[in-house]
Amino acid sequence: MRKKQCVAMLLAGGQGSRLGILTKNVAKPAVPYGGKYRIIDFPLSNCTNSGIDVVGVLTQYRPLELNAYIGSGSPWDLDLSNGGVYVLPPYHSGKTGEWYKGTANAIYQNIPFIAQWDPEYVLVLSGDHIYKMDYNAMLQSHIANGADLTIAVREVPWAEAPRFGILNTDENNQITEFEEKPKNPKSNKASMGVYIFSWSKMRKYLEQDELNPNSENDFGKNIIPDMLADGQKLFTYTFDGYWKDVGTIESLWEANMDLLEMPMPIDLYDKKWRIYARNPGMPPHYAAEGSKIVNSLITEGCEIKGVINHSVLFAGVQVDTGAEVTDAVIMPGAVIERGAIVRRAIVGEHAHICAGAVVGEETGLIAVVGPKAVVGPGEKVAAGVQIDADEQ
């Protein structure tokens, strides 16, 4: 394996329990978003577009669908002879073997993977966010600053700062202090969970952290404070594009609705920074006579006979005559039968809404119909309720 300047490590092992039944059987990065994407398409496409062509994806929770989705990595041009995407589950090595204990431990366990590329830098990513970011620009800033660690930040409204991990810096963006959810923030620079480490320093601190039995083996709680305490050079890199955490039902729904804004807050038509996705190979969507589609995103394979208003429909969704879908996110292969009404809701993959059923309400919390769940004829699903598929 030839040397690489920078290797990316994508932390994809989290359960994403705040997404409720949507992540009951799939890891969060495999959750569908934006009509044809999955969350992981964003960091993977960002890597490809930034010229980073070694990506280790650290999986742990329900990896089956995620593994199948990543496959050989060809949709992102990450199927390479020297490089590409590698799925890295925890493994057993003779005497020891354990689950990933924390973010830092997950990388620690994969030191041999990183070392084989002999990189100068390691980019750490998470699979929780929707954003288009040039990691190479961040890497150049890391190099120019001679930094040991660069943390990507965005400037959040001051009122919201107490909800985030906040980084206090001097006038050169060198980090002086890290505060997790400070009551009285001194800065509004919130960490995005995107890090670039110089590999030699990273390795040293990971190995040191592993020896500390009291450590939680977490970047935010342990590694960053340790490096700061030792006077290492930590810098921030400010990102000012669209960035959305999709860790909760409400934020996932909102992030989908954002795509219906004019102009779109995140430009997915941008030919210079395409977001790649695995393609299901379906025909163009069919809008029947008598259908009505207003202010919505409709993906290939959909068959629309009813009324769609301000909604995002994924590949292969069927909406029958007289059905009405408003302010909703309908994931791949879901069927909405005749006369059913769906409002302010997320309908999971291959869910089935039978004739005359009513899902969600005009106001209030988002209703969720889980993947493969069935809402029977005429049944009602109230706002904020989550319907699970029957155990099989």
Next chain:
Amino acid sequence: MKDVMGLIYTGENDIHLGELTSVRAVAALPIAGRYRVIDFQLSSMTRTGIKRVGIITQKNYQSLMDHLGSGREWDLHGKVGLHILPPFVTRDNQGMYDGLLDSLRSNLDFLRLSPEKYIVLTNSHSIYNMDYSEAIQQHIETGADITVFYAQPSEAFDGEGFEGEADAHFTVDPETKVIKAMEVGESHPTCACPSLKIYVAERETLLHLVERSSANGYHHFGRDLIQRNIKDGTLKICGYEYKGYCCQIDSIQAYFNFNQTVMTEKVRKALFPAEYPVYTKVRDDMPARYEGEGKCSNSLVGNGCIIEGTVINSVLFRGVKVAKGAVVKNSVLMQDVQIQSGAELDHCILDKSSVIRRNGRLIAPAAYPIVIAKNVVI
């Protein structure tokens, strides 16, 4: 199916497709909102489990090569995979093929060096989604030298069976499947069943027949290799009745009609069954977007489209923009076409990246659709 290879001939006569094929082979003609014609034959090969596919190219094959790439989209990028066979000039070859038989003669080495026992040979202007296995099975059972696909004659253009003007017809014995008579190029054929111009043979048999025919100076595959051998009875030539949907794209009118019938449920179900997708080159567009007053009725719309105007009975390929106040009826809009505000279209075929400026009007009768060439601005 193991031990079967495929061969697609793309050098068909495309004179009646006019402007549509002036810049490309029929095989590369955009169709049904996101595909090229060849996607249907290639996806059928993949569906059958065929791993080795040769594509005989003739003219304008650059856009075809660009579309096919490594064959990855059709799972044909493996060690066996896709073989593009462009024309070449030697002492025996003039570079320009004189029909299918001549092109096979030119590519005898490809036939010789492929290890598979059977070969499926198809044209590249027929739209179908089929599994060839049943025909190959019949070919083995009947012990035929060549099996030719045919369809039952159909009266009307109704989205079932075979649609198109066949240039060869057969009379087939329903019991033995043997072809009793064949007519080529007859304007009023007495044989009833149209030929689909798809063939199954043992590779060695085809090799031998091509060598023998070209040694005799023959050059017409249907007339010289099939019809002649039916007449003198030297070969056992059987017919395989294909009952599914198959539409031949050989004229502007046929192209236009197909794009209209593809919207019917019958044809969509026949060509796009969920379990056997038709694969094509991926473009990575985002989903289609309806904005403001955008309206759409009885239409197929690809990803990446932005619809702010009115679209009726039309096929919109990927990346088409229909601006506010524009009305598009009964039309086919290929990739990245832009219809500016207030423009009006009826019975038009707009080739890739053409632009209809503000308030432009193009109204044609159903019997004679207007074709606007690639990149033209009106």
